[in-house]
Amino acid sequence: MNRFLIYLLIIFTYLGISKSFYPNKQVTISIPNKYAISSVFKNAPLSIILTDMDEVGLVMKTYLMKYLLISGYQEPISVTIKTNKKFWDESKKYIGMSIFRRKEKGNVASTIPMPPGFHFIGDSSYGYWKINKKTKQKEWIFYRSSSKIIRHFHYGDYTPTHKMIKNARISLKNEKPFFGLNNEFGLDGPITRAYLPAKIFTKKSNEVDYKKHFLRFFNYSSL
Amino acid sequence: MNEIFDKLLIKILITSFILFIIFSYRYIQKIILNRSRSFALKSIYPQKNTSHAIHVASRILGFAIILSDFSFFLSDGLFMALFDFFLYSITLIILYGLSLYVFESIALYNFSFEDEIYKRKNISFSTITFGLSISSAFILKKIFFIAQGSIINLFFLWLFTTVLFGFALKTYNIILSKNLNQIILQKNNYDSISHVGFSWSWTLLITSALDIEINSYTRFMTFSIIQIILSIIIFPIFHNGINKIFFIRKPMTVKKSVQSTTYITEPDDKSGINDALLFLATAYLTSLITSQVHFGSFYPPL
Numbered sequence: 001m002n003r004f005l006i007y008l009l010i011i012f013t014y015l016g017i018s019k020s021f022y023p024n025k026q027v028t029i030s031i032p033n034k035y036a037i038s039s040v041f042k043n044a045p046l047s048i049i050l051t052d053m054d055e056v057g058l059v060m061k062t063y064l065m066k067y068l069l070i071s072g073y074q075e076p077i078s079v080t081i082k083t084n085k086k087f088w089d090e091s092k093k094y095i096g097m098s099i100f101r102r103k104e105k106g107n108v109a110s111t112i113p114m115p116p117g118f119h120f121i122g123d124s125s126y127g128y129w130k131i132n133k134k135t136k137q138k139e140w141i142f143y144r145s146s147s148k149i150i151r152h153f154h155y156g157d158y159t160p161t162h163k164m165i166k167n168a169r170i171s172l173k174n175e176k177p178f179f180g181l182n183n184e185f186g187l188d189g190p191i192t193r194a195y196l197p198a199k200i201f202t203k204k205s206n207e208v209d210y211k212k213h214f215l216r217f218f219n220y221s222s223l
Numbered sequence: 224m225n226e227i228f229d230k231l232l233i234k235i236l237i238t239s240f241i242l243f244i245i246f247s248y249r250y251i252q253k254i255i256l257n258r259s260r261s262f263a264l265k266s267i268y269p270q271k272n273t274s275h276a277i278h279v280a281s282r283i284l285g286f287a288i289i290l291s292d293f294s295f296f297l298s299d300g301l302f303m304a305l306f307d308f309f310l311y312s313i314t315l316i317i318l319y320g321l322s323l324y325v326f327e328s329i330a331l332y333n334f335s336f337e338d339e340i341y342k343r344k345n346i347s348f349s350t351i352t353f354g355l356s357i358s359s360a361f362i363l364k365k366i367f368f369i370a371q372g373s374i375i376n377l378f379f380l381w382l383f384t385t386v387l388f389g390f391a392l393k394t395y396n397i398i399l400s401k402n403l404n405q406i407i408l409q410k411n412n413y414d415s416i417s418h419v420g421f422s423w424s425w426t427l428l429i430t431s432a433l434d435i436e437i438n439s440y441t442r443f444m445t446f447s448i449i450q451i452i453l454s455i456i457i458f459p460i461f462h463n464g465i466n467k468i469f470f471i472r473k474p475m476t477v478k479k480s481v482q483s484t485t486y487i488t489e490p491d492d493k494s495g496i497n498d499a500l501l502f503l504a505t506a507y508l509t510s511l512i513t514s515q516v517h518f519g520s521f522y523p524p525l
């Protein structure tokens with residue numbers, strides 16, 4: 001029994017020391033649910049876009065998500081966080097979308113997933129509305145000064161419309177996620193799938209070149 | 224033809240130089256080891272005193288193991304090549320002597336060399352010193368390789384590994400539940416072989432834990448210790464597994480004598496060789512897990 005306890009102690013010592021001295025593991029922020037986002041990222045104004053996610057490991061998996069933090073005119077920052085399976089699965093369908101926003105005035109925060117850039121559309125600091133003569137719809141045009149944040153929305157040829165924002169605001173009021181008028185965004189959204197360079201879309205289940213792998217057993221040097 | 228002959232002459236010259244170093248090693252040993260061990264300079268009669276012969280031969284073998292990886296680079300001239308060799312070999316001889324002094328002081332603190340080897344001609348004792356000599360040599364060889372020519376790194380690594388191996392030696396009584404003093408007193412040659420296997424196993428585990436690039440001493444020590452702790456976790460799994468797979472009925476540990484703090488070793492216990500071989504096999508398998516599992520891109524960064 002004593003030996004078993006000593007063995008357990010050694011295992012815990014190993015885990016403890018390993019955990020303490022692997023710097024990359026140490027600095028990864030842990031976010032267990034959507035309500036914790038607000039307490040981790042405290043600056044305002046802030047919009048967080050879920051840009052990528054991955055699960056690594058064989059038995060005890062680590063669930064990772066990549067957040068893009070857009071705070072006003074500052075250069076956006078990418079942060080990798082770890083989370084639990086439940087929150088990871090919940091968040092999966094919102095990939096490429098704005099999952100958290102905080103306004104500068106009143107420090108009001110929202111965790112209802114919205115299309116990327118939702119936080120900035122309609123704000124005259126970042127752009128203006130213009131009627132498209134062909135479609136007769138009001139479309140949002142970002143100022144050139146906002147170009148460094150626009151590319152992080154991964155719109156491609158998509159242009160946000162007034163109708164979309166109107167519907168998004170109704171959804172937000174009803175506390176329901178909004179994926180676009182034609183479900184353009186999110187895991188199954190064609191715009192997100194086409195333009196977001198996320199690992200979750202590109203990762204193949206098995207990239208092993210079996211032919212090359214097995215042929216090496218028959219390699220030989222020329223005489 | 225001239226060049227081939229010249230190369231042969233240079234190699235014979237280097238051979239003579241190595242013999243000179245071995246000659247000086249004999250005297251350095253006398254300086255480092257205390258007066259009770261001054262028999263290093265006395266003649267050896269393998270048939271009359273086998274334990275003395277084993278003891279000295281193991282030291283020579285250890286020294287040869289240490290130097291076996293040394294390379295001579297003649298691009299800067301023969302003198303520089305011999306000078307490098309002289310400097311390193313003298314440093315290594317001193318460290319080797321100090322290692323042996325420390326390890327033998329830890330493991331064999333109750334015994335004197337003159338008593339055991341000269342008077343009692345105790346082969347059990349010389350078998351244990353043989354194991355320690357080879358262990359010290361392999362550790363020094365490894366740290367000489369890791370130090371990459373830096374004598375400061377070599378000295379640091381020597382200190383570090385001496386502490387590790389010193390601690391490891393103290394675990395013999397705990398792990399094998401055998402009393403080393405009793406083994407030597409009873410001249411139990413079989414059980415003394417178990418100590419050889421034990422010390423070689425620890426050598427394997429320690430040397431495999433040192434396969435880390437030295438960027439900073441703190442980092443090196445930390446990661447080495449992590450590897451050694453991992454070895455301590457993996458080792459019993461393999462050992463117990465092998466015992467179960469092959470139905471080896473003797474457990475890893477023998478119970479203590481009833482209400483006693485000392486371990487009793489049967490004089491006719493011949494399981495020492497088995498213990499040594501199993502320990503070595505387990506150590507090899509453990510080092511496979513601790514140093515040869517490469518995760519590569521198994522945990523890709525996001």
